[in-house]
Amino acid sequence: MTLLAIDNLHVTVQGKPILKGLDLTIETGEVHAIMGPNGSGKSTLANVLAGRPGYDITEGSVVFRDAPLSELEAAERAHRGLFLAFQYPVEIPGVSNMEFLKAANDSLCAARNEEPAAAVAFMKRVRAIASELDLDPEFLKRGVNEGFSGGEKKRNEILQLLLLQPTLAVLDETDSGLDIDALQTVSEGVNRFRGAHNAILLITHYQRLLDHIVPDHVHVLSDGRIARSGDRHLAEKLEAEGYAWLAQG
Numbered sequence: 001m002t003l004l005a006i007d008n009l010h011v012t013v014q015g016k017p018i019l020k021g022l023d024l025t026i027e028t029g030e031v032h033a034i035m036g037p038n039g040s041g042k043s044t045l046a047n048v049l050a051g052r053p054g055y056d057i058t059e060g061s062v063v064f065r066d067a068p069l070s071e072l073e074a075a076e077r078a079h080r081g082l083f084l085a086f087q088y089p090v091e092i093p094g095v096s097n098m099e100f101l102k103a104a105n106d107s108l109c110a111a112r113n114e115e116p117a118a119a120v121a122f123m124k125r126v127r128a129i130a131s132e133l134d135l136d137p138e139f140l141k142r143g144v145n146e147g148f149s150g151g152e153k154k155r156n157e158i159l160q161l162l163l164l165q166p167t168l169a170v171l172d173e174t175d176s177g178l179d180i181d182a183l184q185t186v187s188e189g190v191n192r193f194r195g196a197h198n199a200i201l202l203i204t205h206y207q208r209l210l211d212h213i214v215p216d217h218v219h220v221l222s223d224g225r226i227a228r229s230g231d232r233h234l235a236e237k238l239e240a241e242g243y244a245w246l247a248q249g
Contacts, residue, residue, distance in 0.1 A: 001027060001028045002025060002026070002027055003026050003027065003028055003064065003065060003167060003168050003199050004024070004025065004026040004049075004062070004063070004064050004168060004199070004201075005024075005025050005026075005061075005062070005063045006022055006023060006024040006025070006060070006061070006062050006063075007023055007060055007061050007062075007063075008021050008022075008023060008059060008060035008061070009021070009022040009023070009048075009057065009059075009060035009061070009062060010022075010057070010058045010059035010060050010224075011041075011044055011045075011048055011055055011056065011057055011058065012055075012056050012058055013044065013054060013055055013056070014054070017058075017224065018041045018044045018224055019041045019044055019045065019048070019224045019225075020041075020223065020224030020225055021059075021060070021224070021225050022041070022045065022060075022221070022224065022225055022226060023226060024219065024226065026168065026199050026201060027199065028167075028196065028197055028198065028199055029195070029196045029197070029198075029199065030199050030200075030216045030217065031194060031199070031200045031202065031213065031214070031215045031216050031217075032199070032200070032201050032202065032215060032216065032217045032218075032219065033201075033202040033203075033204060033209075033210055033215040033217070033218045033219070033235065034201065034202070034203050034204075034218075034219050034220075034221050034226075035204060035205065035207075035218065035219070035220055035221070035235060035238055036220055036221035036222055036243070037222065037243050040221045040222050040223065040224070041221055041223075041224045042172075042173075042203045042221055043087060043172055043173075043203065045203070045221070046084060046087075046170050046172040046201075046203055048062070049062070049064075049069065049077075049082065049084065049170055049201075050074060050077065050082070050084040050170065051069075051072070051073065051074035051077055052074075057070055064077065064080065064082060064168070065080055065081065065167065067080065075107070078107075078108070078166075079107070079108060079111035079112070080167070081166045081167025081168060081198075082166060082167070082168050082170070083160075083161060083164060083166035083168065083169045083170065084170045084172065085154075085157040085158070085160075085161060085169065085170070085171045085172060085174050086157065086172060087172040087173040087176060087203075089145050089153040089154070089156065089157055090144075090145065091143065091144065091145045091146045091147075091148075092143055092144035092145065092146070093143040093146050094143055095143060095144055096140065096141055096142060096143060096144070097139060097140045097141070097142060097143075097144050097156065098123065098126065098140045098141065100144045101126055101140075101159075101160065101163055102119070102122060104160070104164060105117070105122065105163065105164065108164060125163070126140060126159070126163060127140065129159055129162050129163055130159055132162075132189070132192075133155045133158055133159055133162075133185055133186075133189055134155065134185050135152065135155050135156065135159060139152065139156070144156075150176075150177035150178070151177065151178050151179065151182035154174055154175075154176075154177070154178060154182065154186055155182065155185060155186060155189070157171075157174065158174070158186050158189035158190060158193075159189075161189070161190070161193055162189060162192060162193055165193070165198075166198065167197075167198050167199070168198065168199050168200075168201065169190075169193065169198065169199075169200045169201070170201045170203070171190065171200065171201070171202050171203065172203045173203055173204055173205065174186060174190070174202070174204075174209075175204055175206060175208070175209040176205075183208070183209070183212065184212060187209065187212030187213050188212075190213050191212075191213060194213075200213075202215060206239070207235040207236060207238065207239035210232055210235045214232055215231075215232055215235070216231070217229060217230075217231065218230050218231060218232060218234040218235045220234065220238065220243070220246060222243065222246055227246050228246060
């Protein structure tokens with residue numbers, strides 16, 4: 001089943017063209033990795049999918065679960081199962097992690113006409129996931145990402161992923177700033193999420209993440225377009241040779 005179909009996508013930011021004819025199709029059960037040099041449009045793609053303001057689609061289409069994405073507000077995209085793990089997770093002082101997670105979960109349940117879990121059962125489930133990710137349960141009482149280290153913020157994003165169980169997870173440089181131990185913990189969390197009924201779009205600079213989360217497809221984004229696609233061996237070639245060889249055909 002096709003979850004995401006992007007056709008000839010052109011996007012501008014403050015009038016500047018960033019994506020210039022991007023095509024990508026993601027099926028259920030697949031993991032796609034997008035790599036590319038700085039400024040190639042990787043984070044722009046993630047922000048467009050999530051519905052961040054300021055990113056203008058000037059041509060082409062994005063269809064998510066048979067619905068034109070441009071017709072859906074950000075909350076509606078989340079309700080349909082789209083999840084974005086941010087490159088730079090923001091802090092939300094005054095709102096505890098547990099409150100934030102409960103509100104997000106209740107919103108999803110309401111959108112799907114489901115009964116939300118009772119508070120005690122919900123808290124037990126969240127603490128269990130936090131423990132699997134080496135997150136101190138005390139962090140659940142603190143403001144969202146407030147005072148967290150970079151690795152703690154990224155593990156907190158994966159906590160949200162495992163709890164909310166979206167259909168399509170877009171992970172924007174989730175490996176950025178992680179040491180080896182944190183990278184392994186985060187990768188294990190992503191692999192626990194991975195399954196036949198969902199899909200993952202990994203955006204990364206480094207092949208090292210793909211040693212832990214093995215992709216089905218690797219794409220190289222260059223100058224706003226996908227310049228090359230392949231399997232995990234393409235990522236290994238990029239790690240060894242960089243991006244210059246792409247210009248040689």
